[in-house]
Each structure stands twice: as structure tokens, then as C-alpha cells.
Amino acid sequence: MKRIAIDMDEVIANTSISLLKLFNQLYDQDVTEDELKSKNLIQVRPHFRKEIESFYTSETFFRGLDVISDSQTVILELQEQYEIFIATAAMEVPASFKAKYEWLKEHFPSIPDSHIVFCGDKSIIHADYLIDDNVNQLQLFRGKGILYSAPHNRFATGFTRVNNWLDVRALFMNKAVEVM
Amino acid sequence: MKRIAIDMDEVIANTSISLLKLFNQLYDQDVTEDELKSKNLIQVRPHFRKEIESFYTSETFFRGLDVISDSQTVILELQEQYEIFIATAAMEVPASFKAKYEWLKEHFPSIPDSHIVFCGDKSIIHADYLIDDNVNQLQLFRGKGILYSAPHNRFATGFTRVNNWLDVRALFMNKAVEVM
Incomplete structure (x- = not known):
């Protein structure tokens, strides 16, 4: 998987x-x-x-952060075919660790504790794909980076780009397409 | 490196x-x-x-945890030749995130925030070596596992074993020996 x-x-x-x-x-x-x-x-x-x-x-x-549209349903679907980890940088704000963890437990209860990672440098992440809005992190990552559109990365090129979670679903769940 | x-x-x-x-x-x-x-x-x-x-x-x-003998000095030496990450499971005790982070900042100030990882499953760690006392985590890890001796793993086999930080120094700093 x-x-x-x-x-x-x-x-x-x-x-x-x-x-x-x-x-x-x-x-x-x-x-x-x-x-x-x-x-x-x-x-x-x-x-x-x-x-x-x-x-x-x-x-x-x-x-108290809002959840991004469709991320919950699409992640549930992805979990049927992929192993899903959440990898978030929390080190700049130590006070945010517990809050981020609790937020994940509330809004993404299907992600087990073992699949939550707090890290500062995503070169440490061992995965096939990383979906991230941060170009620097995607460049550090050793697998295939997927750029999640955000205003600050609108001019970035060099990565497969997704504009929303319906794009993510289309990219990963369309069996006719090889993501890599 | x-x-x-x-x-x-x-x-x-x-x-x-x-x-x-x-x-x-x-x-x-x-x-x-x-x-x-x-x-x-x-x-x-x-x-x-x-x-x-x-x-x-x-x-x-x-x-308030005690630091294990020689870990501070040996990690400083290792940093001259290796890239060092601290990878710790903190998910079982969300209250421990901030405390563990602050403990690391106090006792291992040479480890930058970007090189601290909180995770539950060490298969997510992308590194050449993992020094750990937990056999399950070493089995999940994709690189070369080094077993740090502890009473609970005294009968475990199948990994290079180190009994203390002087053993770690000898293993990694002895240029005549290839660790892998």
C-alpha cells in the first residue's frame, strides 16, 4: 500500500x-x-x-481552526487505498502541539496516533507522496511532492498542483492514471 | 552526510x-x-x-527527566560527521509534547527545531540509522536499526546492540569500521 x-x-x-x-x-x-x-x-x-x-x-x-472543504471525506476515501499520515510542522509554536493534536483527533478521527507526525523538516518523512502548500518542504521531501495551491505558492512550478480536495481525489483515486 | x-x-x-x-x-x-x-x-x-x-x-x-550519561557529549561529536534527528513517540501523552520539546531545548541545544520529530510509528522516519530501545520500532524502521540496551529488550536479537553512549561513539566514530 x-x-x-x-x-x-x-x-x-x-x-x-x-x-x-x-x-x-x-x-x-x-x-x-x-x-x-x-x-x-x-x-x-x-x-x-x-x-x-x-x-x-x-x-x-x-x-479552533476551520477544516478545509472536502478534506475529511476525501481522506476517508484515500484511506481505503493508501496509508495516510498527517505530517505537520509544529516546532515554531510549542504551545500548538497539544492543540493541533486535539484538533486532528476531533476532525480526523480515522487517523490513528501512530500516523500523526510533528516535524520541522520534511526530508525526514518516509512516504511515497507529500501533499503540502510549502514549496521548501516539497523540495526537501524525498518522494513525489504534490503542491496544494495557496496564494503564497501561486507562481511555483515543478510540482503536480492540486487546487482543492476534489483535485486530490481525482489524482489519487482515478485508477486509469498513474500518479508517479 | x-x-x-x-x-x-x-x-x-x-x-x-x-x-x-x-x-x-x-x-x-x-x-x-x-x-x-x-x-x-x-x-x-x-x-x-x-x-x-x-x-x-x-x-x-x-x-524533569534525567539525561542518560554521555549522550550529550557523544551526540555533539556525532554531529560533526552525521546529521542527527531526535525522533520520539509522544502521541500517547499529548500533555508531554511541550515538556519533551522544552527538555530537548535545555539538554540538547545543538539539535535545531527542524531536527526534532514527534511520531508514533518509526516507519515514517527517513534516516540511515535509528538508535532505539524499542524492538517494535526498530522492526518498523526502514534503515539500519541499532538497539539501545534496556532491561525490557535484554533478550532481543537481530540488531546491532549498544549498551551505552560510549558504545555508540565507538560504533559510529571508529572510521575503520563500516556501520552498515
């Missing part, structure tokens, strides 16, 4: 949009999703840098 | 002896290290099962 490793932030957890919503609400702002297509939130509201950074050191922030 | 992944509990962190000391002190007991050579603490004091198990769900317990 081939093994797929799946990143968490911006691939199954809608981190940047959750941050946007919380920021708008707490600081009475009206930043739109469109504005985040070419800049990140700190670039859009630089005078709120400190406040925005504080979300990333908050345990509760990572516990 | 070849890559060595190193387990944490019973390899660089003296988990069972730290547990023993704390248990003796807190519950006024006199269990000896010798008694732990063929049994674990719960087997030696079964009527304290609940109390002993509670240590493993305690964040402070993992923060």
Missing part, C-alpha cells in the same frame, strides 16, 4: 482564513479574503503585527 | 529511573534499580498502578 503524507496548515486546516476571521472580529477590521491572495495578513495590516503574531503563540487559536 | 535518528525515552532521557526516584520519594517506597531489571515499576508495585500511570500524564514529569 502506497503511503501519502499530508500537511496540516493550509491543506486540511484553514489557518490563514481562520486567522483572518478572528482578527477582523477581535480588532473590528474588514480585511477580505481577496486581499490575502497576494499578501499575508501582516503585510495587509502592518501596524497590527504584534497582535497578529500573538495568535500564532496562542494554544486556543490552533484548536 | 549520513543521518542518524535517535529515540528519546531510555536512550537520551532516563525515563524509567526518573520515574523510580520520583515514585520512591513521593510514596515513601524503596524500589531499587535492580528490581526494574526484569520488571517494570507497575509490575513491582501493582497496587500503585493508578499513581504510577498518573506520572505519564503529567507534564512536569517529562520536563
